[in-house]
Amino acid sequence: MSEKELLKTNALETDNDDDDDTVCLGESFFIDNNYEVATFTFGSHVLHLLCLQSASTDFDLTGQLVWPGARLLNDYISNHSDLLQGSSSAIELGSGVGVTGILCSRFCRQVVLTDHNDEILKKNIELYESSENSNSCAAGKLTSLSQNSVPPLFDTVKQLLSQRGKDRCRFILAYVSRSKMMDVMVTKEAIGHGLQIHEIDGTRSVISNLEGVIYEITL
Template sequence: MNREEDGDDEVVCLDESFFINDDYQLTTFTFGSQVLHLFCLQSASTDFDLTGQLVWPGAMLMNDYLSKNPDVLQASSILELGSGVGVTGILCSRFCREVLLTDHNEEVLKILKKNIEHHTSSENPNSDAGLAVEKLEWGNSDQINKIIQKYPDMTLLSILCCFQQSSISPLFDTVEQFLRLKGRGQCKFILAYVSRAKSMDSMVLNEATRHGLLINEIVGTRSVVGNLEGVIFEVTLK
């Protein structure tokens, strides 16, 4: 905790450690015939973007879709944006060749790595799928280029995330960079989107268009998650 004096007022500046909660619980998630056991929180602070410590409705939507359509993942190499605790990336590893899970928050990356270690050592020790973790801040071109060079065989991007309005533009900036670097037809982006406000619904569609992307709803994926409406989109270059 830092204190700064501003005239007669004392301003208290709290650092990230004040908000961190690492009291993770091992939680069971079932998607079709697939059962995952992951460490996660039941609630987390929105300060310092620690929401990745939770499993959000978008993850449930995405995992339900993937468990019913595993052919989407067969023989693919997956890059996941906004992996959080890893519930989707780890599910993907049951079906595909290689999974790269990414997040930008150091505290979230810790629990992500712990869950991968737990999964590979105790739950699925004979899995052929490779699981790796990289730090990625959306819109960071240096990190994007580094990942492209290190993982040249990536053919599919997938994401689940809890949208904040400020994250939508850097998200699509990241997606556009990946798709253009990989080349037309070599990569696509699957987005699990849970609606929280009509204004954000429009912003998602508008940002995709602004970045030169085609965004199409996958038929049959619109459903209610909790009390929110969700849908799966497929995004490609125009």
């Protein structure tokens, strides 16, 4: 064997060794699905839903805990049920465990909950539907938006509002401030999309040591 061929053979063996060392782990390896049923109370409404009990270093935790924004919005909805009572439908964008969409299903005829990670969401809808005679809930998987992106959120909102018509549809955003940059971006994007953004009086409050507020966004 020539020196050139020997080198080539060694290179191939090294490549094969590398292949042997490669272990591919699927997303599920990093996901903590040690969910437990927790009880959430919003005014007179009590919900029992699966969620993680504490934060960990998971690959994608965001949708497996109940976030302060959901608590803020659910308290608001339970105190202003007239907002949704008799509405024919609601769609929740970024539902996580589904605590807001599921509460809405007590007031609306049909609710669609959406999240790009819908594992726990589907489980909670099943749990809820088996526990009470609920209105219909459906989980929709949103894959067209890139994660953590404000502009695509407002693209979706604008489309939904435009399709349903000015007087027939409104978007309620529970916003919890984590950075000034994000605060500015949310308002700027809403206005940039030709939408009107109004802070709902009396909703600014401190939640989990952060400032939260509810906005109504219209065409």
